[in-house]
Amino acid sequence: MKSIRCDVLNSSVEKVDSLSDIKIDKNSIWVCDENSEKYVPCNVNKIVLPSGEVGKTYHSVGKIIEFAIKNNLGRDDYFIGVGGGVICDITAFSASIYMRGTNLILAPTTLLAMVDASLGGKTAIDLYDLKNLVGTFYPAQKIYLNFNSLKSLSDKEFHNGLGEILKHSLLSIEQTLYLFLIKNKDKILNRDTKILEEVVYLSLLVKKEFIENDPTENREIRQALNLGHTFAHGLEIVGKFNTFSHGEAVVWGMMRALEVGVALKITPLELAVKFGKLLKMYNYNVDYLIEDKETFFETIRHDKKKRSGETLFVLVKAQGEIVQKPLDQQTISDAIASQKFSLAAQISS
Numbered sequence: 001m002k003s004i005r006c007d008v009l010n011s012s013v014e015k016v017d018s019l020s021d022i023k024i025d026k027n028s029i030w031v032c033d034e035n036s037e038k039y040v041p042c043n044v045n046k047i048v049l050p051s052g053e054v055g056k057t058y059h060s061v062g063k064i065i066e067f068a069i070k071n072n073l074g075r076d077d078y079f080i081g082v083g084g085g086v087i088c089d090i091t092a093f094s095a096s097i098y099m100r101g102t103n104l105i106l107a108p109t110t111l112l113a114m115v116d117a118s119l120g121g122k123t124a125i126d127l128y129d130l131k132n133l134v135g136t137f138y139p140a141q142k143i144y145l146n147f148n149s150l151k152s153l154s155d156k157e158f159h160n161g162l163g164e165i166l167k168h169s170l171l172s173i174e175q176t177l178y179l180f181l182i183k184n185k186d187k188i189l190n191r192d193t194k195i196l197e198e199v200v201y202l203s204l205l206v207k208k209e210f211i212e213n214d215p216t217e218n219r220e221i222r223q224a225l226n227l228g229h230t231f232a233h234g235l236e237i238v239g240k241f242n243t244f245s246h247g248e249a250v251v252w253g254m255m256r257a258l259e260v261g262v263a264l265k266i267t268p269l270e271l272a273v274k275f276g277k278l279l280k281m282y283n284y285n286v287d288y289l290i291e292d293k294e295t296f297f298e299t300i301r302h303d304k305k306k307r308s309g310e311t312l313f314v315l316v317k318a319q320g321e322i323v324q325k326p327l328d329q330q331t332i333s334d335a336i337a338s339q340k341f342s343l344a345a346q347i348s349s
């Protein structure tokens with residue numbers, strides 16, 4: 001994989017064969033969880049946190065900071081996060097507030113963290129049961145990708161990250177990532193390392209483009225990356241976060257956004273069919289119908305992606321071109337709980 005430089009964040013992404021290859025000339029602490037610990041080099045100052053979203057708390061931040069103090073970390077020393085999106089987010093958040101900011105390196109070990117959480121500068125913890133309520137913008141200077149770590153991911157976690165890659169393909173004006181996904185489906189699903197390096201690289205280039213044009217999400221450009229997410233959040237809550245991974249929910253949400261876009265004459269039918277086929281090709285359950293509409297609507301009402309009290313949905317005008325719109329209750333209901341807008345017939349033909 002070629003390295004990537006994101007100047008606006010002063011971040012760079014590089015491939016490594018092992019994290020032992022990273023040269024640090026300063027003091028450092030390494031943060032991981034029990035599943036990513038095996039990728040942390042021996043003989044470093046390491047703190048192992050509980051895995052999963054339950055660990056994304058202020059309590060974990062307290063433990064990281066206590067560990068940093070115990071190891072005499074100064075402002076010019078390093079916090080190094082090795083793990084999935086949770087470890088990346090809490091390590092980065094802790095680095096951003098420790099002595100008003102220390103050096104930060106991230107080594108994402110899940111596919112989702114490689115293509116999404118590690119690049120972009122967003123840090124967060126959950127508070128009062130609200131996801132990502134508290135956070136900062138604090139980009140990692142270096143992001144190291146060790147593709148060997150993807151071998152130990154479960155299929156569910158793998159598809160979690162793949163969902164974001166599929167999303168990036170629709171958000172890119174270029175055809176490169178889309179064509180790569182079509183051509184290399186079997187190799188990607190079989191986790192061929194060389195092919196994964198390429199698909200992660202292409203996917204990161206798409207994310208980088210959005211970040212560079214809107215680094216702190218103030219220009220309504222970076223919000224395109226929320227495609228599928230408002231629908232997805234409702235589905236995740238309905239499934240109590242057990243049934244669908246985030247990436248699976250995002251793919252389902254993208255399908256709803258495409259169908260609604262066609263129904264409202266925003267998305268060209270051919271485009272919706274083209275990407276609907278891609279999503280199905282990667283074996284996602286895109287036709288799921290929601291029974292518990294009440295919970296779904298309650299979630300949408302509290303969605304963070306609100307402007308002037310209205311929840312906005314990202315819809316697609318053309319490949320790489322989005323529009324944000326509020327949707328009325330009937331349209332949402334038709335999209336999530338009936339087959340009224342379904343593209344299934346066109347996709348299978």
Ligand SMILES: NC(=O)c1ccc[n+]([C@@H]2O[C@H](COP(=O)([O-])OP(=O)(O)OC[C@H]3O[C@@H](n4cnc5c(N)ncnc54)[C@H](O)[C@@H]3O)[C@@H](O)[C@H]2O)c1
Nearest residue numbers: 035051052084085086109110112113116117122149152153
């Ligand atoms: N900052 C951002 O821009 C951004 C973007 C997207 C997501 N996120 C955040 O990322 C989090 C989700 O990330 P995630 O899906 O990586 O979740 P995660 O960090 O909880 O990892 C998922 C599971 O995989 C395990 N794991 C990690 N590496 C592994 C490996 N190599 N082999 C086997 N198991 C491994 C973890 O221990 C965990 O159990 C959420 O909290 C989300 O809010 C942040």
